[in-house]
Amino acid sequence: MIREDLERLEVNILSPYASLSSKSKGRIIETEKCDFRTEYQRDRDKILHCNSFRRLKHKTQVFLSPQGDHYRTRLTHTLEVSQIARTISRCLRLNEDLTEAIALGHDLGHTPFGHAGEYVLNELHDGGFLHNIQSVRVVDHIENYGKGLNLTYEVKNGIACHSDNLVDATTLEGRVVRISDKIAYINHDIEDAIRAGVLRESDLPYDSIYILGRTKSERITTMIQSIVEYSKDDIQMADEVLKAHNGLKAFMFENVYSNSEAKSEDKKAQDIVKVLYEYYLHHVNELPDFYHTIIEKFGMKQAVCDYVAGMTDQFAVELYKEMYIPKFWSR
Known part of the structure; x- marks a missing residue:
């Protein structure tokens, strides 16, 4: 059977720190296994074909309903996170299928108008509102007319833990998605802000750019290389690279995410x-x-x-x- 061959291949080629699909903690509702896909491959496909995933193309990333064709939406952000996370997982010999499933599902619960909508629902709704927790609600209780997607524990745990407000994911694949989300949104938001005229390239903090690189591609490559080099039983990057990334993140929060022009609507x-x-x-x-x-x-x-x-x-x-x-x- 093809699935069993794939499971044996995982055992033979993946890192001892990787999550094996044959060792998954499983689903809430036990189902018959697929003949040709592993459990994490099935989860990836379930997410890719669900309604909430398609709606991401019309949800805000940073700029509200941008008119230009090249601005990011929540969908393009998700795809960029997935690609970065898969690259890291492949280099570390982690489970790329699990990583991809988590990345594709991590923002399914995001509100309209991005974090502006999330802020309002957090204020209004009893018990608050966090988009990462809502993403798990989507796959458990909303998709498939309330039946949910019945995803594996590892995928849901990675989705829930991709934000800073919760503990680390139990799998390294989930932790890869968490750090990839940060790498993706900071760097593509810089590109969108420059395109929108909110920033100039020369505005970027020199200390960060000197370490990470001048272009989006250089910065992403630097961070991926650092993660691959410094990660083993946890996901991390070199101190100087992390410091540079945090400096860039602080700059973006001050000049774009809280900028009166960028957030005027x-x-x-x-x-x-x-x-x-x-x-x-x-x-x-x-x-x-x-x-x-x-x-x-x-x-x-x-x-x-x-x-x-x-x-x-x-x-x-x-x-x-x-x-x-x-x-x-x-x-």
């Missing part, structure tokens, strides 16, 4: 999310039929949160306009 976006959330709390019957099943299992507020969090930028704007902007008489 965030307040409007936050108002839309707030209005939609509060509207559906008082008009629960207007939720799509599926979310009434969520109400039965998890309560009204969770169903409203799930619905709003799953919206794309454009859908949220159009819904808001339909509710509150009068249509002009055309006859």
Whole structure:
């Protein structure tokens, strides 16, 4: 059987620190194994074909619903994270299939309008809101009409732990995705900010650029090389490279992520999310039929949160306009 051959190949070629698909802690619901795919390959395919993954193409990365064709969306960010993470895992002889599955699923729970939407739901929703935890809700309770994707423990753990607000993932593959997410978003956000005229290349902090490189490609290569060289039983990079990366990250938070020009529309976006959330709390019957099943299992507020969090930028704007902007008489 092809799957069994692939599992034996993992044992023979992967690092002792890698996660073997044959040793997975499994799924909540036991299912018959695939003849030609490992468990982590199946998870990757499940994520790739789900509705939430497709919606990422219309969700904000940094710049709200950018008009230019070359700005990142949450989908292109996800693909870049996946590619960086797979490169690192391959070099370290970790399980590339597990790494890819985690990377493709890590942002499935992100709100419309990026972190601006996340901030609002965190303020409004009982118990708060974190997009990494919502991503696990998506694959467990929302996708497949509430049946979930029934992913393996290792994939869900990596998705949940990809952000800084939780402990490290239990697998090195999950930790690779966590550091790859940081490498990807800092460097592609720099490129988008320069394209948007928010930054000039000469604005970047010299101390960081001197260590990491002047171009996006040079910086990513430097960090990947450092991770591959310094990682063994954990995922890490050289101190000077990490310091340079942190300096670049601090610069971006000060000059782009909190920049009044780059984030000038965030307040409007936050108002839309707030209005939609509060509207559906008082008009629960207007939720799509599926979310009434969520109400039965998890309560009204969770169903409203799930619905709003799953919206794309454009859908949220159009819904808001339909509710509150009068249509002009055309006859």
